[in-house]
Amino acid sequence: xxxxxxxxxxxxxxxxxxxxxxxxxxxxxxxxxxxxxxxxxxxxxxxxxxxxxxxxxxxxxxxxxxxxxxxxxxxxxxxxxxxxxxxxxxxxxxxxxxxxxxxxxxxxxxxxxxxxxxxxxxxxxxxxxxxxxxxxxxxxxxxxxxxxxxxxxxxxxxxxxxxxxxxxxxxxxxxxxxxxxxxxxxxxxxxxxxxxxxxxxxxxxxxxxxxxxxxxxxxxxxxxxxxxxxxxxxxxxxxxxxxxxxxxxxxxxxxx
Numbered sequence: 001x002x003x004x005x006x007x008x009x010x011x012x013x014x015x016x017x018x019x020x021x022x023x024x025x026x027x028x029x030x031x032x033x034x035x036x037x038x039x040x041x042x043x044x045x046x047x048x049x050x051x052x053x054x055x056x057x058x059x060x061x062x063x064x065x066x067x068x069x070x071x072x073x074x075x076x077x078x079x080x081x082x083x084x085x086x087x088x089x090x091x092x093x094x095x096x097x098x099x100x101x102x103x104x105x106x107x108x109x110x111x112x113x114x115x116x117x118x119x120x121x122x123x124x125x126x127x128x129x130x131x132x133x134x135x136x137x138x139x140x141x142x143x144x145x146x147x148x149x150x151x152x153x154x155x156x157x158x159x160x161x162x163x164x165x166x167x168x169x170x171x172x173x174x175x176x177x178x179x180x181x182x183x184x185x186x187x188x189x190x191x192x193x194x195x196x197x198x199x200x201x202x203x204x205x206x207x208x209x210x211x212x213x214x215x216x217x218x219x220x221x222x223x224x225x226x227x228x229x230x231x232x233x234x235x236x237x238x239x240x241x242x243x244x245x246x247x248x249x250x251x252x253x254x255x256x
Contacts, residue, residue: 142235143165143166143167143235144163144164144165144166144235144236145163145164145166145170145175145233145235145236145237145238145239146161146162146163146164146237146238146239147159147161147162147164147175147176147179147238147239147240147241148160148161148162148239148240148241149185149201149202149241150240150241150242150243151201151202151204151243152204152208152209152213152243152245155202155204155243158185158201158202159179159180159183159185161238162179162183164178164179166233166234166235166237169232170232170233171193171228171229171230171231171232171233172217172219172228172229172231172233172239173189173196173198173227173228173229175233175239176198176217176228176239176241177189180201185201185202186200186201186202186203187200187201187202188200188201188205191227191229192229193227193229193230194226194227194229194230195227195229196227196228196229196230197227198214198215198217198228198241199215200215201215201241201243204243209243209245210245210246212244212245212246212247213243213244213245213246214243214244215241215242215243215244216241216242216243216244216248216251216253217239217240217241217242218239218240218242218251218253219231219233219237219238219239219240220237220238221238223248223251223253223254
């Protein structure tokens with residue numbers, strides 16, 4: 001009998017412990033649930049408030065945002081340049097303000113048919129100098145003589161010493177006629193060969209300065225004792241026609 005009571009008492013004790021443990025667990029769950037409920041309710045309330053205040057994006061706002069996003073942002077250098085341009089434009093609008101000098105534009109390099117840049121000639125390149133051929137003087141005739149004409153003191157020199165080509169069988173008269181004709185000098189004579197006689201040269205005639213005046217010639221410093229039409233010349237001879245006023249004595253002529 002006592003053992004049954006003792007067994008029954010243990011069972012009752014276990015049931016009570018079990019009940020107490022269940023109650024305690026329910027109490028803790030009840031405490032946790034109100035807190036979770038409050039937090040959930042609070043979060044829901046905040047969400048509803050946010051939903052009420054936040055406006056849905058319209059097509060216009062989206063477009064504006066896209067436009068702002070797509071537009072390039074100006075760098076500080078571009079902003080500074082734009083500011084300088086505006087300041088320059090404002091200054092140039094004032095009366096009497098100097099106009100800004102436009103910057104020169106650099107033309108792109110020229111290109112040939114193969115679209116290759118054409119090389120510009122070097123500024124330091126020196127032009128090629130071509131030597132000019134030396135001028136050669138025309139060959140002088142092998143056979144030449146020299147002739148000059150000096151009149152009276154009043155007229156002076158009529159012809160300076162001049163080279164004349166010597167032809168075959170030329171006489172003093174032949175050379176005189178050729179050189180006066182070439183230089184358009186007046187000359188008058190009479191007779192031929194041994195009888196030839198010079199009357200006047202450059203309008204200075206015999207007897208213009210007295211009875212002993214007239215024209216004489218000398219070859220290589222000597223007065224020949226023959227007519228000008230009869231004296232044949234040779235290469236290198238020097239002929240001088242001189243006007244005398246004393247039958248040649250004033251010129252140093254000596255006759256036997």
